[in-house]
Amino acid sequence: MSSCSPQADTQNAGPQSTPTPDATTSSTAVNIETLADNLRAPWRVTVLPDSGYLVTERPGHLLRIANGGMRTEITGLPDDIYVEGQAGLFDIILSPDFTDTGTVYLSYAQGTKEANGTAVLRARLMGTELVDGKIIFRATPTKDTNAHFGARMVFLPDGTLVMSLGEGFAYREAAQDKASHLGKIVRINVDGSIPADNPFALVDGVRPEIYSLGHRNPQGLHFDGVSGTLWAHEHGPKGGDELNIIRGGKNYGWPIATTGIDYNGAKITPFKSYEGMENFVKDWVPSIAPSGLTIYRGTLFLGWDGDALVGGLKSRDLRRVDLEDGKFVREYILLEDLSARIRDVRTAPDGSILVLTDDATNGKLLRITPK
Incomplete structure (x- = not known):
């Protein structure tokens, strides 16, 4: 079964997938420094402005890791985190005014096996405790699956918060249903209210938070301030992972258009593209099961x-996708010797690359620099 299935997202995949013809091993030699190990299914790393890192662990833990490696568990997480399969604690991002307020935003699976969905908690980090927690968003409707939550978050320059939402695996048609949050990217204000200029804010029968639709399970989301571009990638089924430029009001095709097929080999759709729907910048066949995304703007890697x-869960490597003016040029493979599932990748302020490897008991936070 493909690594984009629910089971493979949380378990060790088998042999590395065959690289696509346009992917070649990178000639860039790198140093790999372990900043922390023995992490429990780490999901997101965020750099703190004063020093150190915040790392979420999917089973429901939030760690503060000092530069020297000492870790402290943060208390005050919500008590309704649903942990099973792919469900659990997901993303954490700092508010633009974090230095003054300590405000953070966390996404997590809220609810029960029978009724769950992605929620966003706003809270303040005071020392080693989250305080003043408030839920500002809940995905509607709830679902009874433990897969495809999406849950990546990013701030746009106007201060609004954008988050990806998966379609719950068993509800692929919901990705085209504007009355559902499933299979969407949503945009909200920091208090959970609706931005007046959202593309569907005034359309009857449509969830006003929707920013884009037609997504399967987007586990990478990044706003590139230099180009002013919002990027996302998402898991396909068996093949058909995609890297996309996200534009408000646009439809990204799932499940009407995809280059992937179903896990049993059957066609999902006859269409690889469809009129009125956005084309991907890059797809992966076979799947790499992408997770974590950054557009590199540092100076260390010339x-x-x-x-x-892009991190690869199934491919067990890091992909560098060479882009020119928003178009795919070529692809390079890094860190393949680690043979580790890569859950998250970020650019640190000093231009180094931070990587989280995904393992139930020995996940690692790595710092990558050029030799």
Whole structure:
């Protein structure tokens, strides 16, 4: 079964997938420094402005990791985190005014096996405790599956918050249903209210939070401030992972158009593209099961400016996607010798690359620099 299935997202996949013809091993030699190990299914790393990192662990833990490696568990997480399969604690991002207020935003699976969905908690980080927690968003309707939550978040320059939402695996048609949050990217204000300029804010029968639709399970989301572009990638089924430029009001095709097929080999749709729906910038066949995304704007890796770095859960490597003016040029493979499922990838302020490897008991936070 493909790594984009619910089971493979949370378990060790088998042999590495065959690289696509346009992917070649990178000639860039790198240093790999372990900043922390023995992490429990780590999901997101966020750099703190004063020093150190916040790392979420999917089973429901939030860690503060100092530069020297000492870790402290943060208390005050919500008590209704649903942990099973792919469900659990997901993303954490800092408010633009974090230095003054300590405000953070966390996404997590809320509810029960029978009725769950992605929720966003706003809270303040005071020392080692989250305080003043408030739920500002809940995906509607709830679902009874433990897969495809999406849950990546990013701020746009106007201060609005954008989050990806998966279609719950068993509800693929919901990705085209504007009355459902499933299979969408949503945009909200920091208090959970609706931005007046959302593309469907005034349309009857449509969830006003919807920013884009037709997504399967987007586990990478990044706003590139240099180009002013919102990027996302998402898991396909068996093949058909996609890297996309996200534009408000647009439809990204799932399940009407995809280059993937179903897990049993059957066609999902006869269409690889469809009129009125956005085309991907890059797809992966076979799947790499992408997770984590950054557009590199650092100065340590020469020639990488504006390229996408994508973690691979199934491919067990890091992909550098060479981009020129928003178009795919070529692809390079890094960190393949680690043979580790890569859950998250970020650019640190110093231009180094932070990577989280996904393992139930020995996930690692790595710092990558050029030799």
